[in-house]
Amino acid sequence: MHFVKFYEEDFSLSILKTFVLVAVIKQCHNGHTLCSTCKTRVHNRCPTCRQELGDIRCLALEKIAESLELPCRYISLGCPEIFPYYSKLKHEAICNFRPYNCPYAGSDCSAVGDIPYLVAHLRDDHRVDMHSGCTFNHRYVKSNPTEVENATWMLTVFHCFGQYFCLHFEAFQLGMSPVYMAFLRFMGDERETPNYSYSLEVGGNGRKLTYEGSPRSIRDSHKKVRDSHDGLIIYRNMALFFSGVDKKELKLRVTGRIWKEQQNPDGEVCIPNMCT
Structure with missing residues (x-):
């Protein structure tokens, strides 16, 4: 149960910090408090005195909750911020x-954690292929190209520029059309994604598709x-054309590279920094 709970923490200012787990606090006729949840x-029975609970709010404790400044729940992960209670909840969501x-x-998968933990988790628990370098050559082969099932996927993790990137390649139905799709995800916060770019290319028989x-x-x-649809999408007919004339087996090779955008000191134009 989420009862109102108080305890003292030894922060740098040695002040009393009160952690209130809920914003709406109820009380029974004998004054015992508990949260609305x-x-x-x-x-509707007080767990202390077993009296029937009405709808009495403990405004005094709610006022205390409103006035408190509390550290972000992710303080152990490095967040230094302190907020009033209601602002704290909004901050923690983002x-x-x-x-x-x-x-x-x-x-x-319900695993959560920081990036080093998730990299180890992908490698050890999901047996994901790990590669170093900023270029890739992803090969996809399917013996029966007339069948495209939803949730047919492959995942590879690349390490470059000190960061990790996930390359997804999968087959699924887009409306009535079976398609293949490749796209890259950055293992980090969305504020950092503009610092990186990538390109994908697939082709065959003198034709090619590109995405950047x-x-x-x-x-x-x-x-x-x-x-x-934020990635390279290949419709099945085009994929079979890339695979060869017999169309008995799907053979796709997706190549690509990742680069880091660098700020030009003379202006705001970004210039690519290639990984070797």
């Missing part, structure tokens, strides 16, 4: 230090990026 869970969700798209853009942050879910 717990009021529902205990079926805090740059909040943990990341696992970017693996092949399961409903900035990677999306893993703050955006895999499904959100895929459904926005």
Whole structure:
């Protein structure tokens, strides 16, 4: 139960910090307090004296909650901010230090953590291929190209410029049309994504398709990026044309590179910094 709880923390100013877990505080006729969420869970009976609960608010404690300044819940992850209670809740929803969700798209993985943890998690638990360098050559082969199932995916992690990037390649239905799609996600905050760009290319039989853009942050879910079509999309007929004349087996090779945008000191024009 989320009862109102007080305890003392030894901060640099040695002041009393009070952590209130809910904003609306109820009390029974005997003065026992509990949160509005717990009021529902205990079926409108005070868990202390078993008296029936009405709808009495403890305004005094709510005023205390409003006046308190509390550290961000992600202080252990590096966030130095302190906020009034209500501002704290809004900040935590968008805090740059909040943990990341696992970017693996092949399961409903509930793992969360910082980037080093997720890199190890992808490598050890999902057996994702790890590569160093800023160029890639991704090969996709399918023995029966007439079938395209939703949620057919592959994932590779690349390490360059001291950062990690996830290359997704998958097959799914876009309306009534089976398509293949490749896109890159940045393992970091969305504020950093404009610092990087990438290109993708697929082709064959003297033809090619190219895509260029900035990677999306893993703050955006895999499904959100895929459904926005923000990547290289290859329709099945074109994919079969790239694969060869017999069309009995799908053979696609997606190549690409990642580069870092650098600010030109003489102006605001970005110039690419290639990784070697």
